[in-house]
Amino acid sequence: MRAYDVILKKRNGLPNSHEELKFLIEGYVKGEVPDYQVSAWLMAVYFNHLTPEERFDMTRIMLESGDQISLSEVNGIKVDKHSTGGVGDKVTLVVGPIVAAAGLTMAKLSGRGLGHTGGTIDKLESIPGFRTALKKEEFFKIANEVGLVVAGQTATVAPADKKLYALRDVTATVDEISLIASSIMSKKLAIHSDVIVLDVKVGTGAFMKSIEEATELARAMIDIGKRYGRKIGAVVSDMNQPLGKMVGNALEVKEAVETLKGNGPEDLDRLCRLISARLIELARGVSSEEAEKMVKDVLESGEALEKFRSFVIAQGGDGSVVDSPESVLPAAKGTMEVLSSKDGYISYIDAEQVGISSMILGAGRAKKEDAIDYAVGIEVFKKLGDRVLKGDPIARLYFNDEEKAEKAKELFLEAYKISDAPIEPPSLVHEIF
Numbered sequence: 001m002r003a004y005d006v007i008l009k010k011r012n013g014l015p016n017s018h019e020e021l022k023f024l025i026e027g028y029v030k031g032e033v034p035d036y037q038v039s040a041w042l043m044a045v046y047f048n049h050l051t052p053e054e055r056f057d058m059t060r061i062m063l064e065s066g067d068q069i070s071l072s073e074v075n076g077i078k079v080d081k082h083s084t085g086g087v088g089d090k091v092t093l094v095v096g097p098i099v100a101a102a103g104l105t106m107a108k109l110s111g112r113g114l115g116h117t118g119g120t121i122d123k124l125e126s127i128p129g130f131r132t133a134l135k136k137e138e139f140f141k142i143a144n145e146v147g148l149v150v151a152g153q154t155a156t157v158a159p160a161d162k163k164l165y166a167l168r169d170v171t172a173t174v175d176e177i178s179l180i181a182s183s184i185m186s187k188k189l190a191i192h193s194d195v196i197v198l199d200v201k202v203g204t205g206a207f208m209k210s211i212e213e214a215t216e217l218a219r220a221m222i223d224i225g226k227r228y229g230r231k232i233g234a235v236v237s238d239m240n241q242p243l244g245k246m247v248g249n250a251l252e253v254k255e256a257v258e259t260l261k262g263n264g265p266e267d268l269d270r271l272c273r274l275i276s277a278r279l280i281e282l283a284r285g286v287s288s289e290e291a292e293k294m295v296k297d298v299l300e301s302g303e304a305l306e307k308f309r310s311f312v313i314a315q316g317g318d319g320s321v322v323d324s325p326e327s328v329l330p331a332a333k334g335t336m337e338v339l340s341s342k343d344g345y346i347s348y349i350d351a352e353q354v355g356i357s358s359m360i361l362g363a364g365r366a367k368k369e370d371a372i373d374y375a376v377g378i379e380v381f382k383k384l385g386d387r388v389l390k391g392d393p394i395a396r397l398y399f400n401d402e403e404k405a406e407k408a409k410e411l412f413l414e415a416y417k418i419s420d421a422p423i424e425p426p427s428l429v430h431e432i433f
């Protein structure tokens, strides 16, 4: 077989067979097929796409390039969720305890943040003592004892995806739906959970900018998951503004705790309930109403909150974060308010830019090696459709470095547009699968 012929077929709009894809991708990982040929193939995929069979084959090849984690030693129904990434997305911190309190097991691998979206692992590590580098035995033990465990994803999961992603990144071929779908699913399916719910974000702070694209991505990933025999659902949720009010690691943990106590912001609370209910529905085969009732019960009884405490303690963290997050979590030295420059209505938010502002404060990484400042971030007071008067605070920045705060403030202000006429805020949920 020659890489040339594999490229030619894709260039001419014909599907590649499993053998051809295996030859190309495995050859690339081993260094037998050069960058320039895989780049040409990626560009052909960018224009001609992959068929559902090719997407599945591609996922399988990348998945099988690395370690897989069987959960056969873990009891109960194993569930997982995945978000395509957004600003202020602390949904896992709320959904995990809810579904575990409802009797399911979430044994999850999560990533660190890069760019404008924060990672769950970074958020959890803002809790003093919390460990995310767990040995397999410990991971299984916590899963069985608590029903919830979250560990950092290692480089041994889907290494082919890692290598291919780096090439996509420099050949302008990242944003092709079949490539994104197989990339995400190759990592998601490497851990053998029974049920998966995907949260596909759409909007100014997300990878996907249109509802059509996000829906197509959700459908492509669901198709791959089903071919793998998993029970899988998805929501397409809005990311035209930060989710909740807090952006930044420790601030987001605090907000997640408040949400588990029933005092969270309305959008975050609603999305977490929806994703939890969808997981329960698929896992238990109950109706959506029954699943919603189970979610409501574990939140109101305090069981979900106590589950969060047990989870934090099991992973070495300070469980009193549940009682008094302020005294346990790292705090920033200073705060600075961002004020509205005019009267009007918040008509547009560049959520990505809000994420970048928080990154500038130190809450995220521009490069993999960058250190994170857990204490800093942004509290957003005004969201889409809200009325503001000149001088009203739109947000509060939590900072440790005043110079960075001034720069973040400038960027943050540019992210907001204020119009004279009122606007209808976008729906939080666009599609449920």
Ligand code: URA
Pocket (backbone or CB within 6 Å): 165, 174, 179, 180, 181, 183, 184, 207
């Ligand atoms: N996230 C991934 O893991 N892969 C992609 O291709 C895009 C986003």
